[in-house]
Amino acid sequence: xxxxxxxxxxxxxxxxxxxxxxxxxxxxxxxxxxxxxxxxxxxxxxxxxxxxxxxxxxxxxxxxxxxxxxxxxxxxxxxxxxxxxxxxxxxxxxxxxxxxxxxxxxxxxxxxxxxxxxxxxxxxxxxxxxxxxxxxxxxxxxxxxxxxxxxxxxxxxxxxxxxxxxxxxxxxxxxxxxxxxxxxxxxxxxxxxxxxx
Amino acid sequence: xxxxxxxxxxxxxxxxxxxxxxxxxxxxxxxxxxxxxxxxxxxxxxxxxxxxxxxxxxxxxxxxxxxxxxxxxxxxxxxxxxxxxxxxxxxxxxxxxxxxxxxxxxxxxxxxxxxxxxxxxxxxxxxxxxxxxxxxxxxxxxxxxxxxxxxxxxxxxxxxxxxxxxxxxxxxxxxxxxxxxxxxxxxxxxxxxxxxxxxxxxxxxxxxxxxxxxxxxxxxxxxxxxxxxxxxxxxxxxxxxxxxxxxxxxxxxxxxxxxxxxxxxxxxxxxxxxxxxxxxxxxxxxxxxxxxxxxxxxxxxxxxxxxxxxxxxxxxxxxxxxxxxxxxxxxxxxxxxxxxxxxxxxxxxx
Numbered sequence: 001x002x003x004x005x006x007x008x009x010x011x012x013x014x015x016x017x018x019x020x021x022x023x024x025x026x027x028x029x030x031x032x033x034x035x036x037x038x039x040x041x042x043x044x045x046x047x048x049x050x051x052x053x054x055x056x057x058x059x060x061x062x063x064x065x066x067x068x069x070x071x072x073x074x075x076x077x078x079x080x081x082x083x084x085x086x087x088x089x090x091x092x093x094x095x096x097x098x099x100x101x102x103x104x105x106x107x108x109x110x111x112x113x114x115x116x117x118x119x120x121x122x123x124x125x126x127x128x129x130x131x132x133x134x135x136x137x138x139x140x141x142x143x144x145x146x147x148x149x150x151x152x153x154x155x156x157x158x159x160x161x162x163x164x165x166x167x168x169x170x171x172x173x174x175x176x177x178x179x180x181x182x183x184x185x186x187x188x189x190x191x192x193x194x195x196x197x
Numbered sequence: 198x199x200x201x202x203x204x205x206x207x208x209x210x211x212x213x214x215x216x217x218x219x220x221x222x223x224x225x226x227x228x229x230x231x232x233x234x235x236x237x238x239x240x241x242x243x244x245x246x247x248x249x250x251x252x253x254x255x256x257x258x259x260x261x262x263x264x265x266x267x268x269x270x271x272x273x274x275x276x277x278x279x280x281x282x283x284x285x286x287x288x289x290x291x292x293x294x295x296x297x298x299x300x301x302x303x304x305x306x307x308x309x310x311x312x313x314x315x316x317x318x319x320x321x322x323x324x325x326x327x328x329x330x331x332x333x334x335x336x337x338x339x340x341x342x343x344x345x346x347x348x349x350x351x352x353x354x355x356x357x358x359x360x361x362x363x364x365x366x367x368x369x370x371x372x373x374x375x376x377x378x379x380x381x382x383x384x385x386x387x388x389x390x391x392x393x394x395x396x397x398x399x400x401x402x403x404x405x406x407x408x409x410x411x412x413x414x415x416x417x418x419x420x421x422x423x424x425x426x427x428x429x430x431x432x433x434x435x436x437x438x439x440x441x442x443x444x445x446x447x448x449x450x451x452x453x454x455x456x457x458x459x460x461x462x463x464x465x466x467x468x469x470x471x472x473x474x475x476x477x478x479x480x481x482x483x484x485x486x487x488x489x490x491x492x493x494x495x496x497x498x499x500x501x502x503x504x505x506x507x508x509x510x511x512x513x514x515x516x517x518x519x520x521x522x523x524x525x526x527x528x529x530x531x532x533x534x535x536x537x538x539x540x541x542x543x544x545x546x547x
Contacts, residue, residue, distance in 0.1 A: 168297075168331055169330070169331045169333075170327055170330050170331035173330060175330065179305075
């Protein structure tokens with residue numbers, strides 16, 4: 001069982017990373033990673049929603065009819081996102097304001113529906129939770145890495161602590177998000193493609 | 198009529214990348230001299246910085262990719278990229294702006310895509326767009342052309358070097374004293390503020406067609422470009438396409454509403470139109486390659502330049518137009534494959 005967990009986690013974090021390999025959920029990924037804190041915020045929100053939605057979808061998979069499964073998944077995900085949104089509003093109002101529409105938009109994050117469809121609807125609850133944790137952590141880690149990179153280069157600061165007057169503006173702008181993601185994907189392929197591994 | 202019959206062996210002209218690139222560089226010499234005359238020695242320092250960074254990063258990338266750096270350096274493509282980038286920049290540009298653009302052009306736009314022959318985008322224009330977006334203030338400092346005006350302020354050679362190195366102007370000179378709106382800027386903002394074309398043309402900065410002084414630069418590009426056409430380094434399709442693509446919509450709009458649109462002549466003699474038509478759009482790697490495809494490719498660039506100048510937020514749209522059409526080039530080539538002799542248009546044997 002523990003070996004299965006490690007495998008699920010490494011799959012999500014690296015081998016089948018939703019952002020780097022599956023290239024899913026790119027809209028929030030590109031839009032909110034202008035700072036490290038935003039990346040952390042949306043990463044944790046997505047991680048929570050993904051884990052719980054996987055658990056719920058897996059637990060109810062025997063009763064969900066094949067024909068209407070997608071609307072049911074969306075209902076489950078939407079309720080969870082509402083919970084997360086209320087939690088953010090209650091305890092992290094500043095973060096909630098800076099993430100804005102992208103918290104409610106987690107509902108439409110295709111990475112979450114994809115995990116429900118591909119994994120949770122066919123596997124037991126334990127494995128689904130592991131999968132949700134792994135995939136969520138992979139997505140969150142990428143968001144944090146991109147956020148940190150873009151903030152460092154673009155604003156010359158880390159997590160709000162600035163150490164220079166100005167940075168390289170392009171990295172903050174939307175094209176910078178695409179470039180940073182492309183560099184991350186290229187870096188992953190470079191590491192995986194090294195001979196002898 | 199007698200025909201001379203030639204027997205084998207034939208003498209073939211030596212055509213390689215290096216000789217083509219050298220001829221492109223030679224063709225740019227008149228325009229470089231004109232640029233120095235009108236806009237001061239700034240372009241020389243831009244050329245030096247851009248060439249140094251382009252050649253350096255080319256060598257570095259070849260080394261990182263495990264190839265022999267001399268293979269890439271001896272074909273002069275990095276220098277051509279550097280020169281085209283330097284022509285696109287304002288004559289007063291701090292060195293770090295030029296260096297960033299050159300670095301991006303060679304490292305990302307050229308070598309990350311696989312080096313010469315594999316780059317999807319025109320490296321010089323990719324580098325230019327990056328610094329245009331990243332350094333909006335530095336990229337907007339255009340000096341007035343030297344036309345013998347009373348209020349003409351120019352920087353000497355040493356002052357230009359100082360600006361290139363530090364990005365600061367000499368004491369008692371402000372950016373407003375040195376820089377001027379470019380004719381395209383003046384035209385775009387004037388038309389958007391509901392002034393008529395003839396009102397804007399009454400401004401002393403405007404010349405016969407484009408801006409005074411500015412409009413002359415295009416002629417020198419055209420001289421070099423025509424020489425390249427005669428030498429068959431570039432084909433006529435792309436320049437013709439670019440110019441028609443720009444002039445046809447500009448002409449139509451001007452006929453419909455001459456007050457609220459710049460004349461086709463203004464479009465032709467302003468900004469980087471001629472530079473683009475002869476030197477930038479004709480990049481053999483990132484352009485379309487079939488004869489018809491080249492024409493449509495140029496046409497698309499021309500139309501996009503017009504659209505960006507008329508409705509876009511940037512005054513000139515050459516770089517964006519070229520990059521957008523670079524993306525379309527493979528599709529254009531696919532759709533305009535020439536018919537094979539003995540086959541129908543669909544490829545079946547007749």
